[in-house]
Amino acid sequence: MRDRKLLSSFLRENAVTVMFVLLCALCLALSGLAPSHVMFELFGRLSRNAFLVLALIIPIVAGMGINFAITIGAMAAQISLLWVLEWGIPGTLGFVVAALMTVPIAGFFGFLIGKLLNKMKGQEMIGSMILGYFANGLYQLLFLFIFGNLIPLSNPSLVIKGSVGVANTMDLSLEGGLKYALDGLWRLPFKQALYVFMAVIAVYCVVRFALSSERDIKRLAVCLAFPIAACLLIQIPALQALFITVNVPMATFGLVALLCLFNVVIMRTRLGQQFRAVGQSGAVANASGINVNRVRIIAIMISTVLAGWGQLIFVQNMGSLQTYGAHEQVGLYAGAAILVGGASIVRATNAQALLGCILFHLLFIVAPDAGKNVFGNAAIGEYFRVFISYGVIAVALVIHAWSGAQRRKPANAIREAAK
């Protein structure tokens, strides 16, 4: 009886994730794609998108919901990128310069977004979404009229031929472009890559054990068991075959890992405590002397800068950039992905972001082929992707409102019991 209750509450709380796992499994079976091909695609997409999804966590913890305004962070990144291309700074150096330029631009935008969202508490999600659309207009003005017209561009490939304004596509794969500026730094086959990451985890565990005052040997054993098990599992030929085509861009995944670490570490600082406090109750945080508005602005600024970097990682992997479209769906897809992983608009963790990213993109890979096999038309699968993204967000919002109503009841019951 109790087990069944636990199961049903687990299903209720993770409805979106469970639904997605089933959907992915079904589409995978229907698509008829080779698993190794799926893995190859999946790792490519993960390296492109994981950073963007992880950029959403801090605003969620700070109680501002999904920051759809990461679109604006992406715009900041594209502005930086345009100038790096204009100046002709090649390869990794160009990437680093673009990343550094993104910080003040995205930071400034983040500050403005935060200021605005503070004026519309409780409406942050719709606010940030509309703000993204509005900023898109300004972005077009900037790229169509101001750049190349008021501020001349000397690089001919950046300008629309025979007209003014920035060209539709920025090609990064040319000589001196940024394609694979980060990915290409260090690539390893999956097996070696796994060894490296597991070794890092093991070293971290041992160092922490050595530094801690308690010397909890049991905990160390548990910590070490995971990397060792992973290294042993990969010895199984079937698993090796699955990952045979995967070539891991170490620097990119290294950055993703660093961001995960950052998300954890910041929550253990005074600032992180303030994020969490503000997220749970602005009134209580305010009463204890926390400057709520300032904390919220910081959360959005960090998120916007991280999103900018995420967009840079995305485009260096893609190798080209749709000047007027690359940023448009960033917020929507990242938001849907994190929800798929089981996050809600009030709670999110690294694990949920990564899981969501995997499931969401897995579906993106397999849905067109599944659509083609079942309906004889790949466009149906394509249509399915967009439908799913909006659907997931809608379902997550409904579930949030519904479980909120459920929570109110027990609270009342407790109060009754106390009387």
Next chain:
Amino acid sequence: MGAEYVLEMKGITKRYGENTVLSDVNVRIRPGEIHALLGENGAGKSTLMNVLFGMPVIHNTGGFDGEIYLDGEKVTISSPHDAMLKGIGMVHQEFMLLPGFTIAENIKLNREITRPSALSRIFGRNLERLDMPAMAADARKALDSVGMGIDEYTLVKGLPVGYMQFVEIAREIDKTGIKLLVFDEPTAVLTESEAKQLVSVMKKISERGIAIIFITHRLDEVMAASDSITILRDGQVVSALKTRDTSIVELAELMIGRKNESMISVERRTLDPNAKVALSIEHLAVDMPGEEVLDVSLDVHEGEILGIGGLAGQGKVGIPNGVMGLYPASGSVSLFGEQLELNNARKALQKGLAMVSEDRRGVGLLLDESIEDNIVFNAMQINGDFLTTIAGMHFKNGRQIREHAQRMIKELDIRCTSPLQHTGTLSGGNQQKVCVARALTMKPKLIFVSEPTRGIDIGAKKLVLETLVRLNREMGMTVVMVSSELLELRSICDRIAIVAEGKLVDILPPDSPDADFGLAMSGIKPEKGADGHA
């Protein structure tokens, strides 16, 4: 220290616009003293505390006159945070705790103990790492001093309310240099044994030399806990006395006592105690946030004006809202012997109940609609009045509506330019009359009037009250009036039910002594003659 008083507030006067809410209030508190602050709603208790804590609401409305001395030194308190730094703490009525944090994290909120980290060396103090063990140790000490054995790593979510209260207290006494603690209605949510424990914890804290301001409406707790008492009424100190020199009855009298000037004089009448029961309420519980009703049983007789009084937040407003189905309710209610389905506003209206809501602008009126549409809205929607049917479709009968509206405007003396004026542009008193007109248009058998005089000027108050009396006397309407203004209830009601802490305390005749009302409002059923408590 050295100074005789830890806190002295001298000549505090506060005006909101023309309205004087505090005039020349003096309060003096010695170190280690438990000082009770008593008064009805609107007596100025919260305003005084807002002044003490430097709340923005005070500064934004022109500040205050008077002086505050802490330990004999004159201070200006600019913000709640400033008050905290100066050693004044507050234990809130609504818990200021974060459910997702552990007890330790809550106790140390925004006063975290941190250690420098790599990040903080670059980005500053805000990125220092939390030192959880040290925070837990501090929390442990604070918890022990309030006699709580619970693990400091427990999440606040799911703790019993009583525990939360003690966590709040622990947080305040953990603050270094705390000199003065304000307890705002701390026992309102506690069980009896928890309340007793609280009183003993307060005594323990005061033994450490920390002074306490104790705001409550429970007079028996005041007698049990406090050393001295200040009673506020209408923004003035009516009395400051030592607890040992007074009695519970005297306190009740001082709190309520007013010059016996009625607003309107109504002939007293004796009603037949065996009159037919119009509305019978049994074990009503209403989940109205801030005005929760726990268990109220009450009979309303036909043809009477029954008053329901009590302090704000005690549940009196919840009663009409529950019966009318505006908030989730349970229990059983019958109207003239006929069972009424709860939680269904439409049914309640159909059965012949009507209500003039306390929230005039929120649920009472459609502010962007005309007076006439407002007046007939319910009758049209519920009873199907004022409609003509042409070819199977219902249309508003404009002429009938206009005639009715004009009659109502004349009868109730609604001051307006025309029946087409939008209600949003009317004054508060006239809006209230439109609400009454709408309720009457329903031709109800019984009418609830909730806080009818809230936020309207004195002349309008008088008119609204006269209207109610006329309805009752001339049209034989049974009226249930809920009001925070005891004076109004006493001037027009035949009987007055007093509600405290979600329960009915007693039903008193309007000419009962002040002390009886005072006692009832603090939840003590007055015994006849009120001498049992002396």
